[in-house]
Amino acid sequence: MSERGRITWPSASDPLWELDWELDPPPRSDGLTVRNVRYRGQQVLYRGSLPSLTSINMPGAGQFHTWSLNYATAEYRAGTPGKKVSVYTGYYGDTSDVGLETHYDVPMGGGTQRWTQRWRFWADGQIQPQLFSYYTRDTEQNWSHMPDWRLDFDVTGASDDLALLYDPTETTGHGWGKGWIPERNERRWWVYSPEGRMHSQGPTGPSAGPAARTPGTAVRWAVMDKAAPNRGYMIAPRFSDHYAVRYVDIVRYRGDETAAVGTPYRYNRAFYQNGEDTEWEDAVVWYGGFMWHREEGTPSKRHLSEGPTLWPFRYH
Template sequence: MTVRVIIEAAGRAGLSAEQVRQVADGHPAVLAHLERADARGLIVGAAPALGHDPDERAQFRASVFDPVANRGVELRGTLDRPEQARVLPSAYRPNPRPQELRAAAAILRADGRFPAGDQVLIYQQMPPLADRENPDGTTTRRPTLGVYDPAGALRHRIVAVDVAAGEVDWSPAGVSVTMHPGDCESHLPEGVESLRDRGGPDQVRLRVVDGDTELWNLIVVRPRASVPHDPGDGSGVELRQVRHRGRLVLRQAHVPILNVQYEEDGVTFRDWQNQETRFSATGADPVGWGWRVCTRPPRTILERPGGDVGDFQGVAFHYADGELRIVSELAAGWYRYVSEWRLADDGTIRPRFGFAGVRNPRTCMRHRHHVYWRFDFDVEGAANDVVEQFDDTGSTIPQPLPIVREVARRRRHPARFWQVTDGSSGRGYQIHPGEHDNTADPYGVSDLWFLRHHPAELYDGNPGTDNRAMLNRFVDGEAIGATNVVVWYAGHFRHDQNAPDDHQGHIVGPDLIPVS
């Protein structure tokens, strides 16, 4: 019998971006703090409801940012009374939005120093901002852009644009100018003017049905709407309320943290995962743009040449040989990432993350990617989780070692795998490291974290200047036996373009194997 993949648009508890703007416009404390007359021109985002099972009284947090003053506030309130939200100063600086980048590109093209030629390309750079500190203590917001001129003496330039003043800084301070003399990647980047969001739902209800049997039922969130955001930089394709054969197994699964560190000069980046880019996907769009059920396997930058090409942006689904693939391609500056989940009929879940890039000299330099999944296991409900480590002791039947307090762990001998199960039923999942997941260097910090669930620990806050994952700040000795447990799992990949290995496909990720 043919397995059917069914998707339906699904509602989302929370405030839309326009509702957040209305709250800000009617809140005297917001406008007073930002010294504005109205909310027009502010950068705001949607504010999803917080909590496991949010209702109309759930809490929310929303970021409101003024790009001209380069200042922001955070709103904290409840959905039933958003006008009574608390207003707190915020140091969070959102990445440039597409409209802001297009405005910056128009200013750049009008600059007299902009090179002539039809082949000149403007693309998004790393870091996304190069703000300038002024003598009076204020700062000026300046998105960065890359200029690719194949005929120029410098094929790549990084510039900063003051959109409010209409000015271009061709040598922005604080932006690394260390560049490899050549280009290593064959893929040309997409210009910032080209990639446009064509709408469609933020999330869908996905069902995989075999005859009369429902194998999978879950919510899938597009990268553009994934949490955490504002503060936070998205998390790729996000899964929620994941049920296998009617049983809840995961409340939430996503990648809230993605870091890069260069070996030669120590430059680091915290990459964003809410910018969807194009890839190839053939099939139907039953709920509108951004969601495609494919008739053949989708092809991302890892499977096809040509860089940012294809006819689709969003999330693609493809079922074959007993497994459903959920795929999206992301852009962060010159990086391209593949966010993927593989759901097998038997309940096995294979999270996967792929690494690639488009033409830029920085990609020629040796660097390490660190990707951090967050798994909120809720097998048989939120409470009563049991965490165990299984070591290689030489026995054919490894013995479990209970983990009863919050801890960070490395993937190294004798540890073989870890397990999270329900204390009553014994059902749950084993976490088996992927073949290419490696183990953390000092910058990568660790490989796994076992933490007690707290709604505010969705994002590490990134308080450091080196963008390092700050998950150890959550390890404070709390008991995790018979509680609600969250597992963070890190994969580490070293990209050396000059010495490629057999794994130059750049895919990492563990296998989550069901225990029944």
């Protein structure tokens, strides 16, 4: 079985957001997935998913544990008989959003690991793919979770994309505004919290710049359509007050490159990095998050959240 639906919000006659969503059965393990996402009538995402979620050193799970997020592992929602996905609208002063949510509860290590997966679409065009973690048992053990989102941007259309990196310390002009550096080939950036230090795997040189940077917490990426009026979305990573490693991969779209590959440990995982051109092509962004359960075991340390923030430009 699966669960699917469509959102047209706030009204069918004057929508800000239009999108399809799905929660598929095994063998798919993409979690709650969105497709054909349009804001103000313009295409944003062809598909957004959570293809990979790995835990390291979790109680009862061994060194590595890969979670399957799909219809079979999701929980039925209270108040929505027979449904595993809830759709809601929130109002917060002068802004509002429409969201999707599902839960996964798994007994593990003498406790229960609860995942809450959400997609939030705000009236101002902001998108927030989110994952929340809660472990019910007190423990003195440290462990971490690493969720990997795949964001297949089709800004205005599938082709003509350009990915850019924003580094406020960049002094060389590249023609896209101060600090903006074009990423013309497939490339991976590791981002370290809390200081915003970075290093990369991929092309370097006069156009790409150095393999190591320290842009601080102002770092951003963007995927922009090169055709006028140059619409696009910025991707802002989440920063922590503790040590954490997140990453952003820019890759060229390939129809068979939708699942996480390689070993469970992210440093050895190859997300289709082979140096292909991404400029004037269909760009895909993989965002790898980091969630750290600390040994204190207090309730505040057991509630964790992760996910990037996506901001539109030239969509109004």
